[in-house]
Amino acid sequence: MSLTGNHTNSALLTDLYxxxxxxxxxxAGMEEVAVFEFFVRKLRPGRGFLIAAGLEQALEFLENLxxxxxxxxWLASTGRFSKKxxxxxxxxxxxxxxxxxxxGTVFFPDEPxxxxxxxxxxxxxxxxxxxxxxxxxxxxxxxxxxxxxxxTDKLLVDFGLRRAHGAxxxxxxxxxxxxxxxxxxxxxxxxxxxxxxxxxxMAHSFVQAHGDEExxxxxxxxxxxxxxxxxxxxxxxxxxxHKVVALAPKLEREGIRIKGVRIDSGDLAExxxxxxxxxxxxxxxxxxxxASGDLDxxxxxxxxxxxxxxxxxxxxxxxxxSNDMPYxxxxxxxxxxxxxxxxxxxxxxxTWPGRKQVYRRYDADGRMAADVVTLENDVQPGELLxxxxxxxxxxxxxxxxxxxxxxxxxNLAQLPEPLRQLHEAYNYRVEIAGALHExxxxxxxxxxxxxxxxx
Amino acid sequence: MSLTGNHTNSALLTDLYxxxxxxxxxxAGMEEVAVFEFFVRKLRPGRGFLIAAGLEQALEFLENLxxxxxxxxWLASTGRFSKKxxxxxxxxxxxxxxxxxxxGTVFFPDEPxxxxxxxxxxxxxxxxxxxxxxxxxxxxxxxxxxxxxxxTDKLLVDFGLRRAHGAxxxxxxxxxxxxxxxxxxxxxxxxxxxxxxxxxxMAHSFVQAHGDEExxxxxxxxxxxxxxxxxxxxxxxxxxxHKVVALAPKLEREGIRIKGVRIDSGDLAExxxxxxxxxxxxxxxxxxxxASGDLDxxxxxxxxxxxxxxxxxxxxxxxxxSNDMPYxxxxxxxxxxxxxxxxxxxxxxxTWPGRKQVYRRYDADGRMAADVVTLENDVQPGELLxxxxxxxxxxxxxxxxxxxxxxxxxNLAQLPEPLRQLHEAYNYRVEIAGALHExxxxxxxxxxxxxxxxx
Numbered sequence: 013m014s015l016t017g018n019h020t021n022s023a024l025l026t027d028l029y030x031x032x033x034x035x036x037x038x039x040a041g042m043e044e045v046a047v048f049e050f051f052v053r054k055l056r057p058g059r060g061f062l063i064a065a066g067l068e069q070a071l072e073f074l075e076n077l078x079x080x081x082x083x084x085x086w087l088a089s090t091g092r093f094s095k096k097x098x099x100x101x102x103x104x105x106x107x108x109x110x111x112x113x114x115x116g117t118v119f120f121p122d123e124p125x126x127x128x129x130x131x132x133x134x135x136x137x138x139x140x141x142x143x144x145x146x147x148x149x150x151x152x153x154x155x156x157x158x159x160x161x162x163x164t165d166k167l168l169v170d171f172g173l174r175r176a177h178g179a180x181x182x183x184x185x186x187x188x189x190x191x192x193x194x195x196x197x198x199x200x201x202x203x204x205x206x207x208x209x210x211x212x213x214m215a216h217s218f219v220q221a222h223g224d225e226e227x228x229x230x231x232x233x234x235x236x237x238x239x240x241x242x243x244x245x246x247x248x249x250x251x252x253x254h255k256v257v258a259l260a261p262k263l264e265r266e267g268i269r270i271k272g273v274r275i276d277s278g279d280l281a282e283x284x285x286x287x288x289x290x291x292x293x294x295x296x297x298x299x300x301x302x303a304s305g306d307l308d309x310x311x312x313x314x315x316x317x318x319x320x321x322x323x324x325x326x327x328x329x330x331x332x333x334s335n336d337m338p339y340x341x342x343x344x345x346x347x348x349x350x351x352x353x354x355x356x357x358x359x360x361x362x363t364w365p366g367r368k369q370v371y372r373r374y375d376a377d378g379r380m381a382a383d384v385v386t387l388e389n390d391v392q393p394g395e396l397l398x399x400x401x402x403x404x405x406x407x408x409x410x411x412x413x414x415x416x417x418x419x420x421x422x423n424l425a426q427l428p429e430p431l432r433q434l435h436e437a438y439n440y441r442v443e444i445a446g447a448l449h450e451x452x453x454x455x456x457x458x459x460x461x462x463x464x465x466x467x
Numbered sequence: 468m469s470l471t472g473n474h475t476n477s478a479l480l481t482d483l484y485x486x487x488x489x490x491x492x493x494x495a496g497m498e499e500v501a502v503f504e505f506f507v508r509k510l511r512p513g514r515g516f517l518i519a520a521g522l523e524q525a526l527e528f529l530e531n532l533x534x535x536x537x538x539x540x541w542l543a544s545t546g547r548f549s550k551k552x553x554x555x556x557x558x559x560x561x562x563x564x565x566x567x568x569x570x571g572t573v574f575f576p577d578e579p580x581x582x583x584x585x586x587x588x589x590x591x592x593x594x595x596x597x598x599x600x601x602x603x604x605x606x607x608x609x610x611x612x613x614x615x616x617x618x619t620d621k622l623l624v625d626f627g628l629r630r631a632h633g634a635x636x637x638x639x640x641x642x643x644x645x646x647x648x649x650x651x652x653x654x655x656x657x658x659x660x661x662x663x664x665x666x667x668x669m670a671h672s673f674v675q676a677h678g679d680e681e682x683x684x685x686x687x688x689x690x691x692x693x694x695x696x697x698x699x700x701x702x703x704x705x706x707x708x709h710k711v712v713a714l715a716p717k718l719e720r721e722g723i724r725i726k727g728v729r730i731d732s733g734d735l736a737e738x739x740x741x742x743x744x745x746x747x748x749x750x751x752x753x754x755x756x757x758a759s760g761d762l763d764x765x766x767x768x769x770x771x772x773x774x775x776x777x778x779x780x781x782x783x784x785x786x787x788x789s790n791d792m793p794y795x796x797x798x799x800x801x802x803x804x805x806x807x808x809x810x811x812x813x814x815x816x817x818t819w820p821g822r823k824q825v826y827r828r829y830d831a832d833g834r835m836a837a838d839v840v841t842l843e844n845d846v847q848p849g850e851l852l853x854x855x856x857x858x859x860x861x862x863x864x865x866x867x868x869x870x871x872x873x874x875x876x877x878n879l880a881q882l883p884e885p886l887r888q889l890h891e892a893y894n895y896r897v898e899i900a901g902a903l904h905e906x907x908x909x910x911x912x913x914x915x916x917x918x919x920x921x922x
Contacts, residue, residue, distance in 0.1 A: 020634050024656040027628060028667025031655065036673060036690035046676065086659045092694065132676060139670075143629040144637060151632075171482070174598040175794045177606075177787075179480050180633030182599060200486065201479040204541045212483025215594075217801040218491060220809040221501065221587060223914065235491035239547065245813045247914070278814035329794050332632075338788035339630045346672040354675040358700045359733035459678065459702070 020180060021076045023104075024083055026140040031093065034133050038097045044350035045108075046132040047367045048139065049124035050146055053341040060431040060438060062340070063157050063420055064113045064125045065188045066149030070142050071407050077106040077138065106134050110402035113370075114411060116153075116191050116420030117397060118427060120442045122385055123370045125150070127398060132349065139344045147342050148181060149188040155334045156189035157424060158309040159327060161432050163316060167324030169211040170197035171304055172332025185332040191416045193424070198326070206413060211326075213241040213274065220246060226255045233259075233268050241272040241302060244287070249275055253287045257294030272300035272323070280305065281320035288321040300324065308335065309434055353451050364448045365455050370397040380426050386445030475635060476531045478559075479538055481595040486548065489588050493552045499805035500563075501587040502822045503594065504579035505601055508796040515886040515893060517795070518612050518875060519568040519580045520643045521604030525597050526862050529561040532593065561589050565857035568825070569866060571608075571646050571875030572852060573882060575897045578825045578840055580605070582853060587804065594799045602797050603636060604643040610789045611647035612879060613764040614782060616887050618771060622779030624666040625652040626759060627787025640787040646871045648879070653781070661868060666781075668696040668729065675701060681710045688714075688723050696727040696757060699742070704730055708742045712749030727755035727778070735760065736775035743776040755779065763790065764889060808906050819903045820910050825852040835881050841900030 037043070052062060079087075079101045088098055108130020119125055126146060128135045159168060170189045173182030179201075186202035196209035203210040214232050222228035225247060233240045240263070244252035253273065260270055273291070275283045280303045291299050303315070304326030312325060329335065345363045346354045353365030366387045371394035375381040384392050401408055411419075430438035492498070507517060534542075534556045543553055563585020574580055581601060583590045614623060625644045628637030634656075641657035651664035658665040669687050677683035680702060688695045695718070699707035708728065715725050728746070730738045735758045746754050758770070759781030767780060784790065800818045801809050808820030821842045826849035830836040839847050856863055866874075885893035 022656055024659055025628070025634050025637070026655050027626070027653040028655055028658075028665045029653065029669055030667075032667055032687075032691050032694065033669050033673045036669070036687045037676070039690040040677075040686040042676060046672075048672070083659065090658070090665070092691070136670075136672060139672075140629045141634070144631065144634060147630055148632045173480070173482060174595045175602055175797070176599065177603045177632035177793075178635030178639055179475050179596070179599060180635045182480070184633055198482040198484065200481050200483055201477055203483075203545075204479055204538065210483045210545070212485075212487055214484055214488050214491070215591075216811045216813065217501075217503070217591060217594075218488045220801045220811055221492070221497065221804040222495075223804075223807075223809070231495040232487075232491045235494040236487050236547070239487065247812050276813065277816050333788075333793035335793050338632075338790050338793040339784050342630070346675045349676040349678075352678070354678070356671045356675055357702050358671065358731065361732050 021073055022083065023077055023079045023137065025144070026137060030137050030139060031087070033136055035093050035097045037132055037136070038100060039094075043131055043133070045129060046135045046346060047348035048128045048135050048344050049347050049368060050126040050142060050344045051124045051342065052121050053343060053361070054121045056337060056341075058337055059154055061118050061120060061154070061427065061440065062150055063153035063192055063423070064117045064119055064150060065115050065153035065191055066146040066184070067112050067115045067126065067401065068410070069145045069149070069184070070126065071110065071402055073141055073145065074106040074110065074138060074402065075405065075407060077104070077134075079104065100133075104133065104137070105405060106130060106138065107405035108134055108402075109400065109404065111398040112401045113397050114399065114416070114419055116416040116423060118380070118423040119370075119397070120383060120440050122364070122442055122444065123383060124368050124398065127367060129367070143342065143344050147340055149184050151334045151337075151340055152185045152188035152331065153192045153420070155309075155331050156192035156194055157420070158434065159312060159331065160193035161424065162309045162313045162434065163325060166322070167302070168194045169324065169326050170194055170199065170331065171326035171328035173199045175329040176332035182332060187413070189331060190413065191420050193417065193421060208413070213239060214243050216243065216246045219243065225252055226259060229255065229259055230263070233263050233270065234266070237268045240268060240270045241274055242270065243274045243276065245275050245277045245283070249278065249283045250286050250290060253290040256299070257290060257296060260294065260296055270296065270299050272302050274302045274304060274326075276303075276305045280322070281315045281318050284320045284322050302326065304328070306330065313434060353455055355452060355455055357456070364444065364452060366448065366451045368398075368448070371395065372397055374426065378426060379428055380440070382441040382443060384443045384445050385448065387447045387451065390445060390447040392445065476528055477538065478532055478534045478592065480599070481592060485592050485594060486542070488591055490548050490552045492588055492591070493555060494549075498586055498588070500584060501590045501801060502803035503583045503590050503799050504802050504823060505581040505597060505799045506579045506797065507576050508798060508816070509576045511792060511796075513792055514609055516573050516575060516609070516882065516895065517605055518608035518647055518878070519572045519574055519605060520570050520608035520646055521601040521639070522567050522570045522581065522856065523865065524600045524604070524639070525581065526565065526857055528596055528600065529565065529593060529857065530860065530862055532559070532561040532589075534559065555588075559588065559592070560860060561585065561593065562860035563589055563857075564855065564859065566853040567856045568852050569854065569871070569874055571871040571873075571878060573835070573878040574825075574852070575838060575895050577819070577897055577899065578838060579823050579853065582822060584822070598797065598799050602795055604639050606789045606792075606795055607640045607643035607786065608647045608875070610786050611644035611649055612875070613889065614767060614786065615648035616879065617764045617768045617889065618780060621777070622757070623649045624779065624781050625649055625654065625786065626781040626783035628654045630784040631787035637787060642868070644786060645868060646875050648872065648876060663868070668694060669698050671698065671701045674698065680707055681714060684710065684714055685718070688718050688725065689721070692723045695723060695725045696729055697725065698729045698731065700730050700732045700738070704733065704738045705741050705745060708745040711754070712745060712751060715749070715751055725751065725754050727757050729757045729759060729781075731758075731760045735777070736770045736773050739775045739777050757781065759783070761785065768889060808910055810907060810910055812911070819899065819907060821903065821906045823853075823903070826850065827852055829881065833881060834883055835895070837896040837898060839898045839900050840903065842902045842906065845900060845902040847900065
């Protein structure tokens, strides 16, 4: 019953139906190449655009895909699968191609951000984990981008691990928000694993354990002389600000400079104003004010509009859970099998068939003007967004996190002005090209006349 | 930049400030025993009660706590910590005591569900991951319990991995919902890892890849003869139901029985009614109807109130993300250091000091009547809810998932009737005992007179 172990790349991170379908494909001799695409169906109010993220982990998962002998033995023990089929899983690897938008790319509904081309068993099996990885990071990158747009020139730090949904969510939220423009995270493992800059100083417990707040400040400053940011709201925020002023000269004599204070409760804007006055009157103009506690893009907008003198923000729970919209309506759908376009016509969930490409057009100022979704072979003017990232199961040149951050910043700068606001009534134009309409109509006609049978 | 590796028990799954505080405690020679408690501050509309979950993973984390040599080398490379302090991390293990409510216990705000008693460095370091583990599973167990209360006698299956926030969230959601009364999950790894029953059949892609829906049904039935649940909404739900009726006798002759059909789009209640009629008219009264797609407790309540003939539900995204409330206002707070009660007085976030116990009283019908939160040594009548689960860093007798399910079911049966409804205007009585009020007042008086200095 242990969580321990290398499970983040397990082939069993999948829904049971993928395996029962694979048994079905196997028995029916269906081994042709399938094309699946990951896209978001629609945006809801509160998100005018999204940021592609999670590709690196998705490709890593594909590159490492295999069943361990323990996993195969366990699958056999369930009695659900034939021996012949299980033998095929033993050698199953992902050797398909992947096209994708680079991480950090702004995208919109109906636009595939990842396209998998592989024998159907491989392409089908990986559905669950691919969605799981792309969905969450895209969700968080979009949320973080909104925060960045509101507080462009402020220090922004991810504080969300504790209330993120599990360890992986915390780590990936640190990564996704960093791509979207955050300056760093408090999550230590994200520092080691991804090289993301770390931020952090003290909690209330440090002050409480000392009992004496001033002594706690002093102890902390000596222990972390290059990183003196003092948490001042454990008992009385303004009283603590006065203690900081009193302590500063003593520490200066030891060569220690107080860098900042953090406020984590109450009316943050009002406290920030009062604390700024106290610090300035005490000659501590260089000491910055950092705020945290239940923050999101709306709270930041209001604080900054009110002129609150805050230099940086710790954003935790509401970003890492994407509190106002904890999921996207996304899907990974079959678009082609054995060379023939496929679509689903379920009510409210129809999909466009065929392997697709997305083109982006810009206006004279270099701002995004409109996108076109069309078939891969229907070449259009504009910038081509889906690029080859994996061939025959091997990753092509990889981007660094720094590249992705730069790419996201450039994309955010190219957003149409209304999309840079939090209240998006603006619908960016995504055109479904004639080629897609025609293919869909042809498939629908064919399936109502003589049904296809590719097996 | 890899996610691969055993990171779910890493000591670096923590906020940087835990390590900077540990450096501070170390330098100040503060090594006394601290008591920290995990609790939920308040409930918001939409949750009348919570279900404790995640304890097993929390204890596993504590039992395995250590820094690897790679982690220590990396911490040293950051230049943030002294050599002397890093040497103490090399041998750091968790050897404290833990008291907790058993998983599956119903609980309310202000009630600690876990209490850690350990030298302050150990108790502090683990804050982030303990909250991360207890918060998410408690969140999901509470959500799942609401679904279970609405659809008590229906088959309930977790479908949420793909849109859960990362792999760990998907696995832990399967576990938490199973504790709360779900029948199983689609997540294969949760089957292998936790022994949770698995459910799953086919996706739309299986039908699309075949093109011919009837052929897809036939292939699936032969490949999974004991598990024939057919997805009937890829093109036209009622037309597919007629195909199921036509196919049934052919399969029966091969000794294969169709068990059920699944509907995943459109007006689920209306489709279920029409499909039920078609199946019944075709002599398939034994074939069950399973529904999925954007479901939660509210959708289930409405469908069941409308008399929809649905036998089971797949509940995914909205449960695994706890869509209507993606986080709880929870905390892990210092309650005592070096034998002295401690509290925080930050605005809106005051805590009760001292090591606590929770007692529960029942009415004549065996329903929960009221809880009392008091100091550990202030014995009260009623059932004692916090029990020893770890001593000197070693877990005591462990409950099985079956035990936890039974415990949760018993607790749900004891809920006051208003809390069994979805619209809870009912506030369960949680009394803060006089002993806590007195200790808090004593601490506040002491800190305003002569400030304590335990170092």
